[in-house]
Amino acid sequence: MFVSGCSWDLSLPECGSLKDKRRVLKSLKDRMRGRFNVSVAETAHQDVWTSAQLSVALVTTDAARADAVLAKLDHFIEGEHRVVILSARQVRY
Numbered sequence: 829m830f831v832s833g834c835s836w837d838l839s840l841p842e843c844g845s846l847k848d849k850r851r852v853l854k855s856l857k858d859r860m861r862g863r864f865n866v867s868v869a870e871t872a873h874q875d876v877w878t879s880a881q882l883s884v885a886l887v888t889t890d891a892a893r894a895d896a897v898l899a900k901l902d903h904f905i906e907g908e909h910r911v912v913i914l915s916a917r918q919v920r921y
Contacts, residue, residue: 834901834917836883853880865886
């Protein structure tokens, strides 16, 4: 069994309020859960309009599968026009 995770520090340059930020992040988190079957949460910068940190966790039986899902998630977030990835960190247990 492999437990893997990744955290992305994001910039949300188009958000002008916490309400805008919550709308963008809710949409992104819901699509990540539905498409990739991962647990996802906002883990930092909750009170900053233009910054966020999203973290995901997943459990698989195969390390290669975990790496593939995390790579797809990274590509998925890169394709989201409302956010910019500033950094990413992966962990595996």
